[in-house]
Amino acid sequence: MKLNKSCHIYGLFHQPMKIGSVLIFLLLFMVQLAQAQQESSPDYMRSVGKIYVVAGVTLIILITILIYLVIMDRKISRLEKRQKNE
Amino acid sequence: MQNANQPAKPSSLALWKWAAILILIYVFIAGWFVPLKPGIIGVSPDKTVAGDQVVLTVQGYNTYFMKDPDQIRAWLRLTGDTVIKALRVEVVDDRHLKAAFYIPSVLPVRQDAYPMTLILDQPSEGSSVLPNALFISPASETDSAEMALWFKEKIGNIHQQAGMRYPFRNILAETIRNTYFHVPMWFAMIILFGISAWYSLRYYRHGSLRDDVISSAFVRVGLIFGLLGLVTGMLWAKYTWNEYWSWDVKQNMSAIALLIYAAFMVLRTSVEDEMQRARLSAGYNMFAFVLLIPLLFIIPRMTDSLHPGNGGNPAMGGEDLDNTMRMVFYPAVIGWILLGIWISQLAYRVDLLKRNS
């Protein structure tokens, strides 16, 4: 019974990750980040002349473009696989 | 000479893509590492009574007071030429100094509040300004001798900081660098939507499904850039305007623009027939792009906004962007637009491959 359950969880990672689940992970991550920030020090983002805001902005842009690249990569892999099967 | 038997090198990149890479590297380096001009971030105490001597402890940002501590001058300015000069300036360290002022007991103008602007000048590092640094409560006296103190001194011989530095703005501080990351997102979005509308027009003229695929890819990537502009703008707004969303005109209008194009994507998914979908989305796309012009360029100019350059002026003029910033901002806009076109190109090439296979 126990084994079965763990297999089920394990199986999750074997399936190709859907875009939706990626987004949900990202959302959870963001929520966690926001909570962590609220708990620790509210002035962290305002320190050193608010330079961390710039860091945040650049990171958001970079991460989004990377996620888009990953999605596109998966699309191409699927295409390649289909082409091989034909 | 190209050998006929050998296929063309598949790895060769177009020149404009190299340009995009180089420009963006330049933008990232210049955007992140060029320092700010010196600024003042704090003064204590921040209020005092007229007719009193006050010693202000000034906290600088990016300042090097120790470089020439004897030549630093300080003024407090109430209005245009009502200025008092510091009696003495003592430098504590690079970031802190103490300036002693005598505030005359008579105030030259009658106002509800008396906010004073602090101005510092240093030959080696240039000048810095902090508006509303000190508030004065009036004393009930009338003395013309005291009155004359306001007009005795003039601000003169202000030094300009030489070299490549970004201006220091009080609430913005380092976040002025976001000009190279947040603002070009919108430029890229508009250009991508424009290219998409152009391909819709081409579909309207020639009816080739290839144009339809291309135009939808440009909308998709344009939406991503718009979303990035929105999210980065929200983060920036949180730490400068204190709210993620302040219901500012430009925020609202850009959100609506994204809604319009999100509707475009929904429209595409809800039509099955390929020709029908292409025709409907081409029509809607051109219609939407034309309506975007009043939405993004005319309505925001008619209302007050927290964004710079509103209430009549175009955004990127005058004081908001000095020459140093222009040297990075214009390349940034071009670089991000090229990157957007590049990503869209990848997207539509994938889509075209998928269609043909």
Place this chain on the structure above:
Amino acid sequence: MGRIWNLVATEARIELRERFALAGILLYVLSASFIVFTIWRQLPAREWGLTFWVIYLFCSLMAVLKTFGRESEGRYYYYYTLYHPLELFAAKVLYNAALLIFIFFSLWVVLFVMAGGHMVKGVWFLTAGLIASGGLSILLTLISSIAIKTHQNASMTAILALPLMIPILINLLRLTSYALGTTPDQNPWNEVTMLASIVSLVTAMSLWLFPYLWRS
């Protein structure tokens, strides 16, 4: 021109044959304003204007939804062979504009009875209403001609039209606040020219695109 009037008349005849059609719109207006009014209890001038246009927006969406849904497929084919698409479009727009003007006046009456007049410069409000009815009827007719060809006609109309209506709505609200006297130093002609230019933009685009979208 005569042919267009003919179409409009046919349209009206079909609509009026079903008695509940106009009455349904009236009922919609009445119940919507009733709901809003029970929530607000009283409507000061500013809120009066906002409420008015929100209700008007949704009523107009509801009314225009049936533009292309009324006829059967065969009838379209008949129209398609008989009339130029622009004639058909003009007829639909005229009919919808009449409907929207009807909504405008009935809503005005209903809100007047429920929440008082508040109107300082009624002429400008009337102008706003007429421009809105004309402009929105063109925009909504075009959008519903797109939406009818998709799977979910009703929701597609709302999704496509609502964001596109906002530029018009914003200027309407500004003109209305002038008419209600909340912003007396404003120059109403600014808003009118702005509205007129947006509406003419919409009109030009619609006249160009409708014949193209109508083919199928």
